[in-house]
Amino acid sequence: MSAVPKGFRGDMPNGFNPNDVSRLDAEALAHIDRRRRLLGPAYRLFYQQPVEISRAKGVHLYDRDGNAYLDAYNNVVSLGHSHPRVVAAIQRQVETLCTHTRYMQDGLLDYAETLLSTFDGVLGATGCAMFTCTGSEANDLALRIARHHTGRTGVIVTAEAYHGNSGAVAGISPSLGRKSTLDPFTRLVSAPDSYRVPLAEIGPRMAAEVAAQINNLERHGDGLAAFIADSVFSSDGLYVDPLDVLAPVADVVRKAGGLFIADEVQSGFGRTGSHLWGHARHGVDPDIVTMGKPMGNGYPVAGLVVRSEVVASFGESMRYFNTFGGNTVAIAAARATLDTIRDENLMANAVSVGSMILDGLRDIATRYEAIGDVRGSGLYFGVEVVKDRATKEPDMDTALAAVNRLRERRILISATGADAHILKIRPPLVFGREDAERLLEGVEATFASLA
Numbered sequence: 001m002s003a004v005p006k007g008f009r010g011d012m013p014n015g016f017n018p019n020d021v022s023r024l025d026a027e028a029l030a031h032i033d034r035r036r037r038l039l040g041p042a043y044r045l046f047y048q049q050p051v052e053i054s055r056a057k058g059v060h061l062y063d064r065d066g067n068a069y070l071d072a073y074n075n076v077v078s079l080g081h082s083h084p085r086v087v088a089a090i091q092r093q094v095e096t097l098c099t100h101t102r103y104m105q106d107g108l109l110d111y112a113e114t115l116l117s118t119f120d121g122v123l124g125a126t127g128c129a130m131f132t133c134t135g136s137e138a139n140d141l142a143l144r145i146a147r148h149h150t151g152r153t154g155v156i157v158t159a160e161a162y163h164g165n166s167g168a169v170a171g172i173s174p175s176l177g178r179k180s181t182l183d184p185f186t187r188l189v190s191a192p193d194s195y196r197v198p199l200a201e202i203g204p205r206m207a208a209e210v211a212a213q214i215n216n217l218e219r220h221g222d223g224l225a226a227f228i229a230d231s232v233f234s235s236d237g238l239y240v241d242p243l244d245v246l247a248p249v250a251d252v253v254r255k256a257g258g259l260f261i262a263d264e265v266q267s268g269f270g271r272t273g274s275h276l277w278g279h280a281r282h283g284v285d286p287d288i289v290t291m292g293k294p295m296g297n298g299y300p301v302a303g304l305v306v307r308s309e310v311v312a313s314f315g316e317s318m319r320y321f322n323t324f325g326g327n328t329v330a331i332a333a334a335r336a337t338l339d340t341i342r343d344e345n346l347m348a349n350a351v352s353v354g355s356m357i358l359d360g361l362r363d364i365a366t367r368y369e370a371i372g373d374v375r376g377s378g379l380y381f382g383v384e385v386v387k388d389r390a391t392k393e394p395d396m397d398t399a400l401a402a403v404n405r406l407r408e409r410r411i412l413i414s415a416t417g418a419d420a421h422i423l424k425i426r427p428p429l430v431f432g433r434e435d436a437e438r439l440l441e442g443v444e445a446t447f448a449s450l451a
Contacts, residue, residue, distance in 0.1 A: 016045035056081035078294035089336035121285035131326030135265035135292020136164025146226040154217035187213035191236030224258035231278035238382030273350035273378025296333035350378040383423035394421035
């Protein structure tokens with residue numbers, strides 16, 4: 001097994017290494033060179049041998065030669081690629097009207113009403129919906145509201161959190177790498193590492209770390225505006241249990257006058273199977289919930305739901321307008337996506353097929369010492385790859401080798417975590433049992449080849 005070339009760690013798990021192109025043919029090299037010239041150096045490709053995609057349908061991507069790749073990673077199209085119901089909704093609406101939210105439109109209000117009805121507690125009863133184009137914008141807007149409401153700027157996130165790529169939310173996204181500057185009023189706390197920390201200790205430990213960081217913010221002349229977390233801690237390494245972690249944190253945050261923001265870009269819209277929203281698994285009632293990626297099944301639509309009293313002064317002091325956020329076509333896509341999750345019983349499918357995959361991955365782990373832990377909920381899984389089960393030392397090289405061996409078998413996943421050593425498996429909600437069998441067979445064969 002070859003290690004990642006010396007001097008190349010990259011800033012993205014499973015990023016293409018431009019210093020290792022020995023396996024690429026002349027046509028691929030020409031494409032990559034043209035891409036670098038036209039798009040600049042900041043864009044990143046997946047996999048040591050990048051995939052050129054020509055079309056997609058359902059759970060498959062197809063290259064220019066018609067080869068099918070099983071997509072077990074892309075949660076943007078959570079209903080599968082080119083879902084006919086969403087495609088039809090977009091097409092009908094774009095043929096009729098595409099305009100912004102400054103005109104009276106029943107469709108916008110109907111969707112907001114339906115979306116709000118999916119929340120429990122105060123958000124469901126008296127919350128307000130606001131729309132953006134991306135999850136980054138939604139988190140950016142949530143920060144603006146939180147800072148305006150509290151009069152403070154401090155934000156606490158987990159150690160490898162990712163909350164977007166605008167200037168504001170990049171400043172609270174440590175997973176972007178050490179060269180990406182954090183906001184001076186950002187503070188970090190440990191992720192709830194259920195593999196290395198006893199489960200009973202995780203909630204109290206996290207609450208204590210949050211309290212300590214609140215004190216630190218206050219000592220430096222500010223205070224806490226918000227604690228924001230993705231409830232499955234996707235970029236930290238995917239920690240779905242235990243479920244008594246976020247409630248004690250929310251108590252500490254609110255006692256300090258801060259807001260609790262649930263980032264549902266990764267964990268929302270039925271991803272965890274048992275609940276439409278990831279924070280609901282924890283029994284916590286957020287002040288703001290942000291959402292993005294899967295909201296329009298590929299169409300750029302995102303937004304947030306916020307307690308009415310939190311947004312009241314913000315709305316009185318300034319207007320909010322987003323030219324494309326909540327436009328008629330975006331809302332049509334979002335409505336079709338939410339209706340399809342319900343009408344096709346996709347949450348139940350996530351539980352059923354997800355349980356099959358989780359059991360299968362845990363069975364595979366019994367045969368390969370490189371797999372230290374398997375965890376997941378619904379159709380979201382983390383497979384932790386280690387050098388030694390006793391020391392639990394991360395093994396980035398083997399994890400990235402596994403990702404690329406699976407790509408060779410035309411099965412697409414990625415890696416996550418601070419050391420890029422945790423396989424990140426996130427199939428569309430329409431994944432079937434045959435798809436799950438192919439995925440598990442590929443994982444088994446991959447670890448057999450690496451053993």
